[in-house]
Amino acid sequence: MLEQQLINALTLGSVYALFALGFTLVFGVLGVINLSHGAIFMLGSYVALMLVEQLALPLWLAMLVAMLASGAIGLAVDYLVLRPLRKRNAPHLAPMIATIGVAIILTNLAQGLFGAENKRFPQGIIPENSFTFGSIHITAVQIGIVVISFVLMLVLLAVMRRTQLGRALRAIAESPKAAYLLGINVEGLFYLTSFAAAALGGAAGVLVGLSFNAITPFMGQPMLHKGIAVIILGGMGDIRGAMIAGLFLGFAEVLTVAYISSDFRDAVGFGLLFLILLVKPSGMFGKVLERKA
Amino acid sequence: MKFSSTLTTMTALVLAATLAQSALAADVKLGLAAALTGPAAKYGVAIKNGFTLATEEVNAKGGVNGNKLVLMVEDEQGKKEDAINVFKKLIFQDKALLVFGPTLSNSAFAADPIANAAKVVAFGTSNTADGITAMGPFTFRNSVMEADVLPVTTRAAVKHFGIKKVAIIYGNDDAFTKSGYDVFKATLAKQNIPVTTTEAYAKGDVDFKAQLTKIKASNPDAIVCSCLTEEAANIILQTRTLGMKQPFIGGNGLNSPKLFEIAKNAGDDTIMGSPWSAENLTPANKAFIAAYKAKFGSDPDQFAAQAYDALYIVAAALKTVKLTGALPADRVALRDALPAVKIEGATGDFTFRKAPEAGGKPVGYDAQQEAIVNIAKGGKFVLLK
Numbered sequence: 001m002l003e004q005q006l007i008n009a010l011t012l013g014s015v016y017a018l019f020a021l022g023f024t025l026v027f028g029v030l031g032v033i034n035l036s037h038g039a040i041f042m043l044g045s046y047v048a049l050m051l052v053e054q055l056a057l058p059l060w061l062a063m064l065v066a067m068l069a070s071g072a073i074g075l076a077v078d079y080l081v082l083r084p085l086r087k088r089n090a091p092h093l094a095p096m097i098a099t100i101g102v103a104i105i106l107t108n109l110a111q112g113l114f115g116a117e118n119k120r121f122p123q124g125i126i127p128e129n130s131f132t133f134g135s136i137h138i139t140a141v142q143i144g145i146v147v148i149s150f151v152l153m154l155v156l157l158a159v160m161r162r163t164q165l166g167r168a169l170r171a172i173a174e175s176p177k178a179a180y181l182l183g184i185n186v187e188g189l190f191y192l193t194s195f196a197a198a199a200l201g202g203a204a205g206v207l208v209g210l211s212f213n214a215i216t217p218f219m220g221q222p223m224l225h226k227g228i229a230v231i232i233l234g235g236m237g238d239i240r241g242a243m244i245a246g247l248f249l250g251f252a253e254v255l256t257v258a259y260i261s262s263d264f265r266d267a268v269g270f271g272l273l274f275l276i277l278l279v280k281p282s283g284m285f286g287k288v289l290e291r292k293a
Numbered sequence: 294m295k296f297s298s299t300l301t302t303m304t305a306l307v308l309a310a311t312l313a314q315s316a317l318a319a320d321v322k323l324g325l326a327a328a329l330t331g332p333a334a335k336y337g338v339a340i341k342n343g344f345t346l347a348t349e350e351v352n353a354k355g356g357v358n359g360n361k362l363v364l365m366v367e368d369e370q371g372k373k374e375d376a377i378n379v380f381k382k383l384i385f386q387d388k389a390l391l392v393f394g395p396t397l398s399n400s401a402f403a404a405d406p407i408a409n410a411a412k413v414v415a416f417g418t419s420n421t422a423d424g425i426t427a428m429g430p431f432t433f434r435n436s437v438m439e440a441d442v443l444p445v446t447t448r449a450a451v452k453h454f455g456i457k458k459v460a461i462i463y464g465n466d467d468a469f470t471k472s473g474y475d476v477f478k479a480t481l482a483k484q485n486i487p488v489t490t491t492e493a494y495a496k497g498d499v500d501f502k503a504q505l506t507k508i509k510a511s512n513p514d515a516i517v518c519s520c521l522t523e524e525a526a527n528i529i530l531q532t533r534t535l536g537m538k539q540p541f542i543g544g545n546g547l548n549s550p551k552l553f554e555i556a557k558n559a560g561d562d563t564i565m566g567s568p569w570s571a572e573n574l575t576p577a578n579k580a581f582i583a584a585y586k587a588k589f590g591s592d593p594d595q596f597a598a599q600a601y602d603a604l605y606i607v608a609a610a611l612k613t614v615k616l617t618g619a620l621p622a623d624r625v626a627l628r629d630a631l632p633a634v635k636i637e638g639a640t641g642d643f644t645f646r647k648a649p650e651a652g653g654k655p656v657g658y659d660a661q662q663e664a665i666v667n668i669a670k671g672g673k674f675v676l677l678k
Contacts, residue, residue: 001506001507001509001510004506004509004535005503005506005507008500008502008503008506009503011500011502012500012502012503108330111330111331111334115334116330116331116332116333116334116335117334117335117523117551118523118551118555120555123557130534132536137534137535137536139534208499211500212499212500212527213499213526213527213530213555214499214523214527216332218331218332218497219497219499221497222495222496222497222498253503254502254503257492257503257504257507258503258506258507261493262492262493262494262503262504262507263465263493265493265494265495265503266495
């Protein structure tokens with residue numbers, strides 16, 4: 001049973017990590033907790049579903065377009081909601097509250113457009129083969145989730161660490177004013193960050209939609225709760241921290257079910273969060289926090 | 294002069310005619326609080342459809358004692374707070390004679406006390422949790438309690454599959470699924486069926502693999518699922534990807550075509566007990582299904598059927614009530630007439646049964662109905678023989 005549970009944990013953790021990645025990226029660079037990330041995640045899976053159902057696009061292309069579409073939504077949210085607040089030097093709470101509003105609007109919009117019922121990708125679209133190794137069952141979708149999540153995480157990490165763009169983003173994370181004085185196009189990179197973060201959120205949405213067959217207008221909210229836990233655990237704004245904390249939360253939840261009780265699944269995840277905050281208020285990777293992204 | 298007197302006479306005549314008309318036939322305003330948006334909307338919309346259909350049928354046949362029924366529908370979004378607000382609006386502002394709803398048991402526990410305090414009947418068509426009708430003498434429901442249905446279902450399943458031990462999975466943060474779990478637990482104990490493991494999940498969960506892996510390791514003969522349709526369907530699908538072949542046993546929450554839209558044939562061999570089945574071929578049920586399909590272009594579910602029957606139950610009670618136009622008196626008169634109603638509806642023969650006394654307080658009325666046990670075959674429920 002343990003082997004199977006570890007596979008379950010790896011899949012779940014990868015999804016959490018991928019979701020939290022964009023969430024933490026926006027915090028690192030823009031200094032904003034964007035609570036519309038869950039709604040964008042939800043819209044990502046609807047876009048892919050529509051493309052597959054209405055236009056019969058192949059899955060990989062639908063996912064790519066869904067990422068671009070979620071990115072565009074994230075960009076629009078930045079331009080219409082976050083930018084005016086930035087310009088006005090609004091206090092920290094303002095963008096957070098504003099994005100709660102955005103999340104509610106997007107959720108209601110999705111409900112109006114697609115209905116409250118669960119939707120799922122049509123059968124036959126998702127590879128349904130699964131592999132059995134002894135007592136372990138792994139589906140093609142599970143493998144896809146882990147691989148795609150890790151590829152996207154590593155790409156983002158490489159961009160942040162190894163490119164000029166990444167250096168500029170880290171400079172902004174350090175101090176937007178100093179970066180501006182150094183000639184970095186801060187506003188432009190804010191948009192790029194919002195776009196990339198939302199695209200990652202959309203990708204997570206498509207993967208969750210694919211693996212769990214439950215695309216609803218409300219799927220963003222529970223994921224957002226986990227995302228908040230993950231980015232706090234990992235150290236706010238820390239990309240590597242979000243990856244590790246995402247996996248960590250996945251393992252904590254699954255092992256709680258396996259060895260304690262499924263009643264405590266969420267309680268243990270958030271209990272750990274509480275404990276870590278007590279011991280190390282800056283999260284598991286507190287040192288990195290100072291450097292943010 | 295002459296002209297104006299004619300006018301006065303005519304006005305008086307028209308006025309008198311209107312008054313006479315209203316004394317003879319008035320609109321009977323019935324409120325409906327249903328979750329038309331939000332996660333429970335799938336049930337609320339079916340309920341609204343059932344009521345709309347029945348109201349139109351009754352009115353098309355001339356209403357009740359010449360009075361037209363007017364259905365006032367309000368969205369309570371499946372939330373307690375909104376259910377309270379909607380009940381207040383329907384009772385105090387819109388002056389409804391009676392209020393149907395709300396959709397979820399959770400919301401009923403919040404809103405029904407308001408109706409009881411105002412001496413207005415709160416008539417639930419989808420509230421199956423224990424203790425709903427213990428809230429007061431004005432609480433009624435025609436939704437059959439899990440406590441009546443599940444023992445029959447479990448016994449049938451045990452016999453059909455030769456079950457020795459079962460595992461349980463249920464939603465632990467929802468009044469309906471939690472109450473279903475409590476009944477299952479008591480039932481299994483009474484029928485001497487050991488439980489290998491009990492697993493829970495929370496609203497919004499989509500990944501049940503951790504719980505199911507644990508259930509798999511405990512090797513049960515069947516899985517008891519106190520779940521709502523969509524979770525149940527995903528749970529069934531995920532067990533199959535883990536290589537598990539056990540049949541499922543469930544309650545009302547599984548009684549929806551949605552189960553098979555999602556789970557397809559993976560749901561086969563699921564046993565479910567319910568007061569309503571599309572396969573129950575009584576004339577009343579056949580007529581209901583045909584009329585529903587014609588009006589809404591889709592198959593009805595149990596929620597629509599129970600709503601449809603509820604309207605007919607109230608119409609039958611209204612037939613025996615002489616409405617005076619004094620709202621408080623009429624509301625109480627309707628309440629007093631309800632317990633005697635007997636109808637044959639889409640869900641079969643229906644009568645009310647007084648709820649068990651709770652601490653000496655006056656109580657309302659539950660449904661007295663036979664449970665129908667179904668088994669899934671080829672992507673739909675058929676009667677279990």
